[in-house]
Amino acid sequence: MSRILAILQKEFLQMKRDRLTLGMVFMLPLVQLLLFGYAIQTEVKHISTVVFDQSMSIESRDLLDSFSSSGYFDITGTAKGYAEITKMIDSGKAKAGIIFPPDFAEKLRKGETAPVQVLVDASDSMVSNSAIAVANSIGLLKSQKIIMQKTGVQSLPYDIRVRPWYNPDGITAYYMVPAILGIIVTMTMVMMTSMGIVREREKGTLEQLMVTPVKSYELMIGKVIPYIALGYLQITVALLVGGVVFGVPIRGSILQLYLLTLFFITASLGIGIFISNIARNQMQAFQMSFFVFLPSIMLSGFMFPREAMPSIIQYIGNIFPLTFYLTIIRGIVLKGIGFPYLIPQVMSLLVFSVIMMTLSIIKFKKKIA
Amino acid sequence: MDKMNINNIIETESLTKVFGGLAAVNEVTLKIDRGDIFGLVGPDGAGKTTLLRMLCGLITPSRGRISRNSDSFGYMPQKFSLYGDLTIAENINFFGALYKIDSKTIRRRADEILEITGLAGFKSRFADDLSGGMKQKLALTCALLAKPALLVLDEPTYGVDPESRKEFWKILYQLNKEGVTIVVSTPYMDEAELCKTVALISRGIIMSTGDPGSLKKSFPYGILELKADARDLDFINDLPEVVDGDFYGDKYHVAVYEVEQAKAAIINLLAEKKVAIHHLRHIPPSMEDVFVAVTKEEVV
Structure with missing residues (x-):
């Protein structure tokens, strides 16, 4: 001892x-x-995003607002063509690109499916995972709203309530x-x-x-x-x-x-x-x-x-x-x-x-x- | 063990240590008397450290047997191996405590030894800040704390200045007088002369054992010391009267079969080559002459 x-x-x-x-x-x-x-931070917010808006309509601006107000996409610039978007994502100036086709608003008004292209730089998987998930859910939410207006349904059939225990925030x-x-x-x-x-x-x-x-x-x-x-x-x-x-x-x-x-x-x-x-x-x-x-x-x-x-x-x-x-x-x-x-x-x-x-x-x- | 002579403090029999197929120590049989100053003398790589480590039980032999007739022993490795970031006093207290010596006794003994070694005034200095000679003295102090009957030192004066070497040997003599058996290894022939018993070791084999005087007496050749005006005298070695020759400082030592014949032959040869001779005389062999001759025999 x-x-x-x-x-x-x-x-x-x-x-x-x-x-x-x-x-x-x-x-x-x-x-x-x-x-x-x-x-x-494992959750990625404020992804710099460039927009190529060929529609220039109320509808396209409305969808863009939904993207930027989510907090995940920061609209940092506009592009005048595909080549410019590609260049900006290639150079890393933007991590995501949103492209509206010219007939976007027209199709929506007619009640047809209006495609929007979202390009994501997936060379960083953390960034792309957030961007992809949020873009998808924005699309779903917006569609839901329109369908509910059209059909007059007041409530959704499923209501999934997620409670994150132990670390709710x-x-x-x-x-x-x-x-x-x-x-x-x-x-x-x-x-x-x-x-x-x-x-x-x-x-x-x-x-x-x-x-x-x-x-x-x-x-x-x-x-x-x-x-x-x-x-x-x-x-x-x-x-x-x-x-x-x-x-x-x-x-x-x-x-x-x-x-x-x-x-x-x-x-x-x-x-x-x-x-x-x-x-x-x-x-x-x-x-x-x-x-x-x-x-x-x-x-x-x-x-x-x-x-x-x-x-x-x-x-x-x-x-x-x-x-x-x-x-x-x-x-x-x-x-x-x-x-x-x-x-x-x-x-x-x-x-x-x-x-x-x-x-x-x-x-x-x-x-x- | 049962047959061990009480007068011997260490006995070994056919002690062998093999490292990677090579015998660092080869069939060493030794008896070291109580009260001896036993010098293990040989060049670097001769197997001195390996042999001493086996004697201390730090490594186990590949073959052979060791008996040590002493409970306590002190060991001083070649490389300084105390704690550089502790002071002299802290090192001493630490090693004293490992031997379960109470702090009062540690202090008394340490003071005694520090007084002998002249380190008393440096107690609060860090070991790293000591000179080579002082480090050796501190290591010696720690090795002596438990008052061992046997002290094993591995090249204690390696890399120490000549003045400190002399002082260190004085201390060893004093300890020996007090009854401590000393086993010391050294590559220096002048230190070999200071031992009571010398064992010449080369390539793991003990070539010869005895007191320096009788080792020199049993030297079979005569030694001529030659001082001449020439840088290269190796041509002398070709004479049939000459065994071998080599420079020792500015003098050339020639081992010869018969002194007078060889003397005449050398004088003739040098006259032929027009080399002026300052002196050529018959001298008693030194330990170094003995060592060189003994190891050369082995090669032949």
Whole structure:
């Protein structure tokens, strides 16, 4: 015990002196929160739109008003022909183009179907998805109105009432902030821990430690505890900023949040320690951490919805602890659910931790032999 | 283990370590006496570090056996491996705590050793800010905290200035007088002369073991020291009376079978080549002469 304390004391001393790393530890959650919370919006509005109106009628202007008042399309210019529209979309000056044929108003007045062409730059799928969906629904709404006027029907046969639970206003920060906790913990536990341990090997201090009576488990515990403390500190900072700046509510129990996070920390530490056993220097540890980090972000559901992935990729995503932790943390923070609902995730993290630790011990024993 | 002589602090038998098919240490059988200053002498890549690491239990041998008759030992690796971002005092306290020495005792012992090593005034300086010689002394201090009966040092004076080297050896002698057995590796022949026992190692094989005096006495050739007005004297080596020759500074050392015959032959040859001789005299062999001769024999 006294040896673990000595290692702890030494680690904290070194941490305190490494001002740059310490600064990063606190800046990282702040910058990530502000970036993901403010800058990143998955819903695209204000798409710059150019119009080629050959009809120049009340009807065409009326439809255009519907487009611009939706908030999704900003009419930024008019074109005098197809070639000009193509040029503007090609050059990126406009992301969408609306083209009215010359007989647009005439057909409407006659009660015929009046086609309108909406061109969308789908090279950015986020933009095109919004544009396509909104353009379609504007068309439907306008048609509905005309049909209701013609037939005299007062109410629609179907009435689908959608209630978006947990995040009714669709605020991105609500969804992002809890997930960022997962990202930060992954970085600290995998990257910083593995690099911290490998540094001892690289500098030769591990060799010096091995001739002292210190046991390897004492060394591991002493090295790992400061990073766990750091991880919890980062989570606290992130939750505070999330609450104060973005007003993210924590609907579940904070105690459960902190307790269940420990399972994720253990699993991530497992990866970190495993990496430190294979990596020969800090650069390798850094690269290997990224090898884990990137797919974690891509496949866990942090960036892209897992429901949209092919099932084989979903299975691969299940390798990464972050996948389970996102369910846990979003569950507790946004849904206000607790442990009874999250047992499968917690068990998965537990199994993962045991596997990682066993692998590390086997690998470590081989190295000594 | 059962047959181990109580007077020996370390015994090895056919100790071998193979790295990627190559034996870094090959069939080394050694006995190190309690109270010895045992020097492992050889060039870079001879297998000194690997052998010392095995003696410390840091790596396991591929074959062979080691018995160490000492619970406590201090080890000082070749590369400085204490924490550069901790001060002298913090490094000492940390390593002391790992040995479960109470802080009072740590302070007393550290003060003692720091006094000997002359580091007492620099306690609050970061290890990274110390000179090479001071770093070595700090490493020595940490290795000595647990009062070990055995001290293993891997090239402790590597890259240290001559003045600090001398001082460092003085400290080693003092420790030895207090009863500490010292096992030290070095590539420097002048340091080999300072050891009580020397083992010459080359390509993982112990070529010869003994005290420096008897190693030199058992040297089978005579040594002639020649100073002459020529940059290249290697042509002397072609004489049948000569075993081998090489420059040592501005002097040329010639190992010969029979001193008087060789002397005459060399004088003749140089007169023929019109090279002026400053002096040519018979000298006792140095450790370096012994080492060169021993390793050359192996090649042949």
